[in-house]
Amino acid sequence: MSIVIIGGGVIGSAIAYELTRQRPGCEVVVVERDPSYAQASSALSASSIRQQFSTDINVQISAYGIGFLRNVGSLLACNGDVPDIGLHEGGYLYLATAAGEATLRDNHGLQKRHGADVALLTPAELAARFPWLALQDVTLGSLGLSGEGWFDGYLLLTALRKKAQSQGVCYVADEAMGFDLAASDGVQHVAAVRLKSGATLPCSQVVNAGGPWAGAIAAWAGIALPVVGRRRTVFHLASPAQLPRCPLLIDTSGIWLRPEGSGFIAGFAPPADQDADFAPLDPEYHAFEEHVWPLLAERIPGFEALRMQGAWAGYYEMNTFDHNAIVGLSPDCDNLVFANGFSGHGLQQCPAVGRGVAELLLTGGYQSLDLSPLSITRIARNAPLLEKNVI
Numbered sequence: 001m002s003i004v005i006i007g008g009g010v011i012g013s014a015i016a017y018e019l020t021r022q023r024p025g026c027e028v029v030v031v032e033r034d035p036s037y038a039q040a041s042s043a044l045s046a047s048s049i050r051q052q053f054s055t056d057i058n059v060q061i062s063a064y065g066i067g068f069l070r071n072v073g074s075l076l077a078c079n080g081d082v083p084d085i086g087l088h089e090g091g092y093l094y095l096a097t098a099a100g101e102a103t104l105r106d107n108h109g110l111q112k113r114h115g116a117d118v119a120l121l122t123p124a125e126l127a128a129r130f131p132w133l134a135l136q137d138v139t140l141g142s143l144g145l146s147g148e149g150w151f152d153g154y155l156l157l158t159a160l161r162k163k164a165q166s167q168g169v170c171y172v173a174d175e176a177m178g179f180d181l182a183a184s185d186g187v188q189h190v191a192a193v194r195l196k197s198g199a200t201l202p203c204s205q206v207v208n209a210g211g212p213w214a215g216a217i218a219a220w221a222g223i224a225l226p227v228v229g230r231r232r233t234v235f236h237l238a239s240p241a242q243l244p245r246c247p248l249l250i251d252t253s254g255i256w257l258r259p260e261g262s263g264f265i266a267g268f269a270p271p272a273d274q275d276a277d278f279a280p281l282d283p284e285y286h287a288f289e290e291h292v293w294p295l296l297a298e299r300i301p302g303f304e305a306l307r308m309q310g311a312w313a314g315y316y317e318m319n320t321f322d323h324n325a326i327v328g329l330s331p332d333c334d335n336l337v338f339a340n341g342f343s344g345h346g347l348q349q350c351p352a353v354g355r356g357v358a359e360l361l362l363t364g365g366y367q368s369l370d371l372s373p374l375s376i377t378r379i380a381r382n383a384p385l386l387e388k389n390v391i
Ligand SMILES: Cc1cc2nc3c(=O)[nH]c(=O)nc-3n(C[C@H](O)[C@H](O)[C@H](O)COP(=O)(O)OP(=O)(O)OC[C@H]3O[C@@H](n4cnc5c(N)ncnc54)[C@H](O)[C@@H]3O)c2cc1C
Pocket: 006, 007, 008, 009, 010, 011, 012, 031, 032, 033, 034, 037, 039, 040, 041, 042, 043, 044, 045, 046, 047, 048, 049, 174, 175, 176, 177, 209, 210, 211, 212, 213, 214, 217, 232, 233, 234, 313, 314, 315, 316, 317, 339, 340, 342, 343, 344, 345, 346, 347, 348, 349
């Protein structure tokens, strides 16, 4: 009987790739309802990786992730095709005002303990390195010197998928609609996954990799998973301003910006009271003129001349409990595994999560990095694993 993975985005595909890498011949079926990935987060993201998180587990996950991304060409080479995801280690730069300085220092200590190559910079050091920044309110910056940057996320998705298929994984273009549940000794068990086509897939184990739509899948087993889709808009910008060595900038306002081709991309988080679940994926064009541009021009005076060339929107698969991934076996269903709720950082987490979930499925436990801090059991214990650096 197969391991069935529902959802073939980066998370489902990374798990499928790892399962068949760790155990060649392992029977794996990925059910993906939209092979064009038109609304999948994996195809709509800003495709960046950072070491600058505020929890141990996220920094450890990123340390593994960057090594994987650096070696994608050899790891995911397939039938003579060597994928090049164009990883550019341009760094993240977090800026802080006096109010945010202590948090930046705390996070820096935690990141250094895990070996992250990050540096705290004074305003004078920032001005010397990035003379195009206006720093009047800034008291400290934190810069990733290596191990952080951006890449082609869609290419990573297709490379993982192709490699998984070359290792024998079967992708089924269909929609999973429900579970056939069985129970023994009072414990629930997924016997099969029902598909829209009318087919059923008997399964030994099943993985929920449904991205923003993971909550609906968990509900088939009567489980309340606090994951919803929250729209995030990315603006594509052009400007004559030159910003030498521009990193991925996280402004004190929460707005982010990074180079993309000959221009830039930028985004923001809407205020909580305007952040509806599953808002239609229309870009919030009005927010650019009203909110994003004025703040960007304040921070980067050269951006007085800035043109929006286009925009797109995708869903963050937001874990509303604590903004961190929910990974591992369900306590309420003995063969259902979650890989959900990445809250805007799932692309960079797919290498470590793919490896860990495959270990769990094949051996019953984590063999390399222990992902148990991400277990869903923290919700019942009301013990949030709060990530402060949610962008
Ligand atoms: C604007 C934006 C910027 C982002 N920037 C970054 C970033 O810089 N760095 C980073 O690491 N992350 C970033 N992310 C987050 C990242 O894109 C996601 O965390 C990651 O792609 C999640 O992958 P996934 O496979 O879980 O979800 P998805 O890519 O959404 O895949 C889930 C798949 O499941 C399928 N599916 C769902 N339900 C069913 C069903 N019932 N039957 C069959 N198929 C089903 C869907 O069709 C979909 O293809 C960003 C996201 C957005 C929206």
